[in-house]
Amino acid sequence: MAESKQVFKKVVLAYSGGLDTSVIVRWLQETYNCEVVTFTADLGQGEEVEPARAKAEALGVKEIYIEDLREEFVRDFVFPMFRANAIYEGEYLLGTSIARPLIAKRLIDIANKTGADAISHGATGKGNDQVRFELGAYALKPGVHVIAPWREWDLNSRQKLLDYCEQHDIKVEKKKGKSPYSMDANLLHISYEGEVLEDPWAEAEEDMWRWSVAPEQAPDTPAELTLTYRKGDIVAIDGKEMAAHEVLEYLNKIGGAHGVGRIDIVENRYVGMKSRGCYETPGGTIMLRAHRAIESITLDREVAHLKDSLMPRYAETIYNGYWWSPERKAMQALIDDTQEPVNGDVRLKLYKGNVIVLGRRSDDSLFDEKVATFEDDAGAYDQKDAAGFIKLNALRLRIAASKGRKF
Incomplete structure (x- = not known):
């Protein structure tokens, strides 16, 4: 059930033009008696975003924002993440995770521009995206109100959403061959x-x-x-x-x-x-x-290893929705410094x-053929030095073994 005591005059909705967010537009209008502003982002999803304009207009939306954010998305979010070689749990390259902070940023920008007192999204109450959107929003505008319909309404199935559309005269495109996923x-x-x-x-x-x-x-x-x-x-x-x-x-x-x-x-x-x-x-x-x-x-070896040791924490920070956090910014500053x-x-x-x-x-390569070669290095590396290096590094192992320690 909606927060009946809360009153909102204007809400900015992250709007795709699909079934869920089309229902959300009408649900917000009816539940909160508010004006809805829609924001649709082109992040290179491979589908036309402009049709969202006509769908929003049909729902009575007067302020409609449709933006091509592809360059900003890759330049300011994807590239910085790849400087860190970020990968979550050894496999996931964080494709969904890294898009959410940009959407949150633009939702807040538009809310500030239009004088909206709340934002809304179509993420479900079971997923990570609700966390990512809202952590980003609160980091950028601490006092913002967030409306998450999936945590409030009882339209928890596709059939209930379709029934709502029929009852409220919302036209839904039925695409042939639509993916079931x-x-x-x-x-x-x-x-x-x-x-x-x-x-x-x-x-x-x-x-x-x-x-x-x-x-x-x-x-x-x-x-x-x-x-x-x-x-x-x-x-x-x-x-x-x-x-x-x-x-x-x-x-x-x-x-x-x-x-x-x-x-x-x-x-x-x-x-x-x-x-x-x-x-x-x-x-x-x-x-x-x-x-x-x-x-x-x-x-440098130690710089590379330090970066690698930070990477799992950095990747988890993005996965969990903390792109706008001080710890991510601190890690990013170190990572970016290493990239010079x-x-x-x-x-x-x-x-x-x-x-x-x-x-x-690279002109900045630290690889030295004179040192690395298996042929005659003309004195660039004295192999006799390795004996002392090994003995010093073995010292703690030898002492422990002499005391009868078993490894």
Whole structure:
């Protein structure tokens, strides 16, 4: 039941134009007797967002915001995350997680601009997204009110939503061949949940995947490409300079064509449950492999290891919705500082689901052939020094062993 004592004059809703958020528009209007402002973001989900305007207008919405945020999304959110090589629980490249702080930011921006006294979203009470949206909103505007209809109403099934539409004369598009899965897409990834995937033993159906071919169906001829890095970010592919979102669009296309980027995982949600999901992240998979390759020759050993030790905490921070937190900002400052020398080129081969590093080069490389060579190093490294190094590092082990300690 809604908070009957709370009065809102204007509410900004994160609006997709789909069934759920269309119902939410009318539900907000009726439950709170308020004006609704809709905000629709183009994050590269691969579908036209402009039709949301006509749907919102049909619901009586007067203030409608539809924004192309692809460049900002990749430049200011995806790229900083990939500087950290962030990956959650060893597999998930955080495609949904990293989109939420930008949406929260724009909801608050629009609320401030329009004088709205609340924001609303269509995330359910079982998922992580409600946490991400709301933590972001409260961090950016502490006094904002958040309305989460899925935690208030009793329209907890698709049929009840459809019945509500019929009762309130809400036109719903019935798409032929609509996927039965719960899906979320942006330029970084597309996710699939629900239906057969709710059984962790059941194999994902091949016709579920949208962005990539199966590795066994990928071309027999590999693709090669060279990525150019500047301060940890990709700025060119095969010598052609590109904007951040163009980089990811290109890598998604070529990666998907070669079967790169599919994963099927069971993850631990922040709200406490385990959830099985399938993800396609072709561009991100390529970016992660290439970034580690360029870092391998440009980062000092201890700096690289410090970064690696922070990464799980950084990834968990984003997954749980704390992008706008002081700890994420502090970690980001350290990470970004390490990226100053991360410049140069990485040469890759894509082949049947694999991303293979062929070479890496940089004017900032710390790789010294004179020292690393197995041939005559002309005195660049005195191998006799290794004896003392080993003895000093073995000292504690020798002392413990002499006292009869067993390991």
